[in-house]
Amino acid sequence: MAQKNWKDTAELVGIVAIVASLIFVGLQLKQSQDIALAASYQARTTTLAEAFSARAANTQALAAELRIQGRNPEDKVTRLSIEIPDSAGVLTELEYRAGVMHALSIWQQWNNIYYQNQMGFMPDGNWQRLRASIKRNFERRTLASFVYNAFEWSPEFQREIDAIIAEVEAEKSQ
16 A cells, blocks of 8 residues: 555656646747747847938938939928927938938837847846936937837837827926
């Protein structure tokens, strides 16, 4: 009887060990999938950010694009919904377009940092510092704040940025 009881206990321990190892393997697979998704997101972000930066740097292509649209690259931009310091002077269409491309590159990077933070691959402190910087962009009505709606973002990032905008609006109304 004692031998049978010992055998049953050993079988039970074996089953528990198998279940535990399967749970461990499942967790490892989930972690591997999360890492692969984050790496894929990072690669896509890098590609988009580099593409926008390359467009911003290629003034000849931007000028040609503006001419195709019937705009003179050297014309001064008027009626901007952003605040430009007097010391910056007046932007030309070409400078403005390059600035928009640069701002879109920055937004791609910010979106990636948010995603990496949400996935647990970036410390909260890094995201909080960046969040404060994004908020300052909206408070100062920079070009980055102006082009925010020019791209479709993930619903989570959209909600976070909308919350930042709401904070800025609430502080303005006080």
